[in-house]
Amino acid sequence: MRRRAVAATRSRTPAADAAIVCDRLVRIFSTDGIEVQALQGLELTVAQGDLVALVGASGSGKSTLLNILAGLDVPTAGSAAVAGYDLLELSPRDRLRYRREAVGFVFQQTARNLLPFLTAAQNVALPMQLKGGGGRRGARARQSARVAEVLDALGIGDLAGRHPAQLSGGQQQRVAIAVAMANDPKVLLADEPTGELDSETAATVFEALRTVNKELGVTVVIVTHDPMVAGEVRRTVAIRDGRTSSEVLRSLVTDEHGAESVSEREYVVLDRSGRVQLPQKFLAALGMEHRVAVDLAPDRIELRPDGDS
Numbered sequence: 001m002r003r004r005a006v007a008a009t010r011s012r013t014p015a016a017d018a019a020i021v022c023d024r025l026v027r028i029f030s031t032d033g034i035e036v037q038a039l040q041g042l043e044l045t046v047a048q049g050d051l052v053a054l055v056g057a058s059g060s061g062k063s064t065l066l067n068i069l070a071g072l073d074v075p076t077a078g079s080a081a082v083a084g085y086d087l088l089e090l091s092p093r094d095r096l097r098y099r100r101e102a103v104g105f106v107f108q109q110t111a112r113n114l115l116p117f118l119t120a121a122q123n124v125a126l127p128m129q130l131k132g133g134g135g136r137r138g139a140r141a142r143q144s145a146r147v148a149e150v151l152d153a154l155g156i157g158d159l160a161g162r163h164p165a166q167l168s169g170g171q172q173q174r175v176a177i178a179v180a181m182a183n184d185p186k187v188l189l190a191d192e193p194t195g196e197l198d199s200e201t202a203a204t205v206f207e208a209l210r211t212v213n214k215e216l217g218v219t220v221v222i223v224t225h226d227p228m229v230a231g232e233v234r235r236t237v238a239i240r241d242g243r244t245s246s247e248v249l250r251s252l253v254t255d256e257h258g259a260e261s262v263s264e265r266e267y268v269v270l271d272r273s274g275r276v277q278l279p280q281k282f283l284a285a286l287g288m289e290h291r292v293a294v295d296l297a298p299d300r301i302e303l304r305p306d307g308d309s
């Protein structure tokens with residue numbers, strides 16, 4: 001399963017043709033005279049068609065970032081572009097269009113994603129009706145065909161007539177993914193989509209997200225604490241104190257006997273100003289603090305404790 005995920009995305013280069021570009025993103029919340037800097041100059045680029053996990057401690061800024069990318073919140077400073085939309089320059093009308101057509105969103109709380117009095121199929125049809133153009137008979141037939149197509153692609157065609165209360169948590173989340181996919185968005189954002197599920201059910205929901213990514217070509221970003229999800233995607237980005245701090249990239253390697261395995265490498269993030277956040281354990285191992293000596297070698301940059309020659 002893991003190998004398939006990596007194989008599907010291995011040829012992609014993050015810099016080319018990005019679906020998401022955040023540059024020096026800042027979000028400050030002010031409540032009762034107290035300011036919280038939830039995002040402190042965050043930089044993130046996600047290539048089109050990629051499947052990325054965002055991880056980080058509670059309060060590190062993951063949901064704040066996802067809400068901005070979803071068009072639900074506006075950053076205080078910096079820039080954010082998703083699927084060609086500049087999120088700081090959207091008029092109220094364009095923001096609504098962006099949220100209905102360009103991005104899909106899945107919340108952690110299963111109950112928040114679906115309307116309880118509608119069937120699964122009616123829930124999926126709703127975003128298309130809100131988008132408009134559903135009045136004519138041809139359009140209505142197209143909507144029904146799209147509902148069936150999305151539910152079938154996610155393996156839940158047989159649940160079309162059920163109401164949310166008649167579905168398990170995992171089934172509800174898969175219907176929620178179908179709802180998010182209704183208007184064929186370029187990007188799907190999911191905030192802890194497996195957070196309320198046991199590990200077996202979580203795997204079926206993750207599989208649905210992977211299907212959306214692989215078979216429908218949608219860029220998928222998942223905020224998660226779930227090690228299964230974070231360990232199965234090509235790229236895992238860690239957020240610390242409102243900034244991207246490190247990344248793990250996975251790729252498929254083939255040995256001389258033709259056996260395939262997944263190779264994993266952790267990187268620290270280099271921002272546009274040349275700043276990196278060095279791993280605490282490396283600094284502690286060499287007793288580095290306050291300042292370090294930096295030298296350029298032909299093929300690397302060397303950092304040494306202050307005072308070393």
Ligand SMILES: Nc1ncnc2c1ncn2[C@@H]1O[C@H](COP(=O)(O)OP(=O)(O)OP(=O)(O)O)[C@@H](O)[C@H]1O
Binds near residue numbers: 060
């Ligand atoms: N609407 C708000 N008003 C004030 N402070 C907020 C608001 N939303 C988030 N914050 C603060 O911003 C910081 C980042 O919060 P955020 O919810 O983005 O973190 P998170 O990484 O998603 O955490 P978790 O994993 O617990 O969901 C926290 O200190 C939080 O208290």
